Amino acid sequence: MSAAEPVLADVPERGPGGRVPPSRWLSARLLRSELRLIAGRRRNQMGLLVLAAVPVLIAVAVRLSSPREGRGPDFLSSITSNGLFVPLAALGVELGLFLPLAIAMLAGDAVAGEANLGTLRYLLTVPVGRTRLLVTKYASLMIGALWGVAVVVLAGAIAGIALFGTGPMLTLSGTEISFGSAVWRVVLVSLYIAAGLAALGAVGLFISTLTEQPLAATVALMIFTILSWIADSVPQISWLHPWLLVDQWMAFGDLLRDPPFWDNIARGLWVDVAYAVVFGLLAWARFAGKDITS
Amino acid sequence: MTQPLERVQTSASERDLAIATRGLTKRFGARAAVDGIDLVVPRGSVYGFLGPNGSGKTTTIRMLLGLVRPSAGTSSLLGQPIPKGAQAVLPRVGSLVEGPAFHPYLSGRANLRRLDAADLAADPRTSRQRIDAALDRVGLLATAGKRYRAYSLGMRQRLAIAAALLMPRELLVLDEPTNGLDPQGTREVRHLVASLASDGTTVFVSSHLLSEVEQMCTHLGVMSDGRLVTQGSTFEVRGGAAPTARVLTDQPTVAARILSELGLNGVEAVPGGVRGTPDGVAPEKIVAALVEGGVGVKEFTVTSPSLEDLFVSLTGEGFDVSG
Incomplete structure (x- = not known):
């Protein structure tokens, strides 16, 4: 038996021994593929439609019920003089269930979904290093979180501006700010909420490494979210509240004060980071040495 | 083996x-x-x-x-x-x-x-x-x-x-x-x-x-x-597995004696004839000896065992049976 000649002579771009050229170490091809996979899935497209429908519904409902210009109470008419209240209200409504559900679905697909299809074993034998796969999956979850929030905000902003115009915005402190600075406030709120959802994504990623059933991972993350909300509303366990991921989520309203009130926002962000780090590490510890038998 | x-x-x-x-x-x-x-x-x-x-x-x-x-x-x-x-x-x-x-x-x-x-x-x-x-x-x-x-x-x-x-x-x-x-x-x-x-x-x-x-x-x-x-x-x-010589004949007893004399191992009767392991004895010699001994040879074959047989003997079961 003669030893085989390597059949790689015609591939000059690859170093000897199939080594990867350093220029490709930070290649974003896998992440792009991941995002295409998420964006191309019909179920996710439907989910985005649902996310976008809520602000439109709010805008139309408020428009239909709000009294005519000049005759209504001062407060309502001054809120509704600026369409940007619509995306903010929509975010407040969807943060309870719809946005976490969107993350839960993506997280379920991330590892458990690939394991369930069997595609996980083919990714790992490509090879994709397990750490690289997890990092890519988490990056796509973070982008997914931002994506979901952006869809709510954009749909809300378009519907709101179309129906209520671009007047000055009334802050929660009672002052008025220009439309331009209102836009910035909305961007800040979006980023803050996306950060919270991204932290939730880390929890979801960990759960996703525990099972081969994507639906089980999705349901488990929803249970985690809802239990967090419930625990956060029980005053008898107030000592626990600062440790709950969702505790400061609704604090995004502080960004709508004049000037913005940063304390709770900072606390919320710290909790987000802590959850992302702890559950990211748990997911890695679980996944790095796991036997892939699916 | x-x-x-x-x-x-x-x-x-x-x-x-x-x-x-x-x-x-x-x-x-x-x-x-x-x-x-x-x-x-x-x-x-x-x-x-x-x-x-x-x-x-x-x-x-x-x-x-x-x-x-x-x-x-x-x-x-x-x-x-x-x-x-x-x-x-x-x-x-x-x-x-x-x-x-x-x-x-x-x-x-x-x-x-x-x-x-x-x-x-x-x-x-x-x-x-x-x-x-x-x-x-x-x-x-x-x-x-x-x-x-x-x-x-x-x-x-x-x-x-x-x-x-x-x-x-x-x-x-x-x-x-x-x-x-x-x-x-x-x-x-x-x-x-x-x-x-x-x-x-x-x-x-x-x-x-x-x-x-x-x-x-x-x-x-x-x-x-x-x-x-x-x-x-x-x-x-x-x-690893030895071939088998098989003779189909109407005089199995005579054939068996001749095969044994030639030095074949494990000579035994099979339906319609006898078989044995040649162990280095050339097939043409076997046939010549049989004809010389007056045995009417209807069919003579030397076969290596099929891999299938080999594997069944190794694994102790048919190939489609789950282990």
Whole structure:
């Protein structure tokens, strides 16, 4: 038996021994593929439609019920003089269930979904290093979180501006700010909420490494979210509240004060980071040495 | 049964081996799915990894590819230790593990694009042409735009083989590659394996169907109940079993006496005649002696035992019986 000649002579771009050229170490091809996979899935497209429908519904409902210009109470008419209240209200409504559900679905697909299809074993034998796969999956979850929030905000902003115009915005402190600075406030709120959802994504990623059933991972993350909300509303366990991921989520309203009130926002962000780090590490510890038998 | 293992291991250093394992073991709970196997797969060989369903073939392959951690023992692919060197060596290894698995709502081509995107060793500039070449090689180019869920089992199997061929490979690990293929497809896979092997690619192909690998393998290894019961070149494995001479005649007693006198071993009566093991006695001598002795020979055959018989004797069961 003669030893085989390597059949790689015609591939000059690859170093000897199939080594990867350093220029490709930070290649974003896998992440792009991941995002295409998420964006191309019909179920996710439907989910985005649902996310976008809520602000439109709010805008139309408020428009239909709000009294005519000049005759209504001062407060309502001054809120509704600026369409940007619509995306903010929509975010407040969807943060309870719809946005976490969107993350839960993506997280379920991330590892458990690939394991369930069997595609996980083919990714790992490509090879994709397990750490690289997890990092890519988490990056796509973070982008997914931002994506979901952006869809709510954009749909809300378009519907709101179309129906209520671009007047000055009334802050929660009672002052008025220009439309331009209102836009910035909305961007800040979006980023803050996306950060919270991204932290939730880390929890979801960990759960996703525990099972081969994507639906089980999705349901488990929803249970985690809802239990967090419930625990956060029980005053008898107030000592626990600062440790709950969702505790400061609704604090995004502080960004709508004049000037913005940063304390709770900072606390919320710290909790987000802590959850992302702890559950990211748990997911890695679980996944790095796991036997892939699916 | 001879164990050619030692001979091969001493003649070939680890570097010349595409796959080498020592005492490779995987226990699930108390049960050992793979029990201390020493695989020796020379470079350039087409190695048939045989065994009944459930004999530990797929678990072995999962360990070789770093998907499952062994409970004990070591393994190396192309000279690199597994799982430690998996990232370095796997780009040179194409694999098909336990059937095809792809995203159902993506097309065949989009699925390959995704796998290619995942491969850091793959040049994005040549991605399109490599994908098309792989699809072409398995005859899927015309249906590459269809969603995977619309593929038949045979097409899915072909797509999985195409995925293994996205990059030039030094080693292909194919787990049951002809599963679900029609006879035509099975033949095509056999041709494909032969043409890859002639390019110098080592092919490690597992199967529970003896007939499909028997014709293309230069080496064989047989698993039974988690153990490697024999391995070596096809010639060596076959040579382990002695041929049988069979005479059909109306005078079995005379024939049996003559065969015994000639020095044949294990002479015994069979329906319509006698048989024995020639043990170096030339067939023409046997016939001449029989005719000289006045035996009316209706039929005379010398057969090596079929591999099928050999494996049943090794594994103690038929090939389609789960272990």
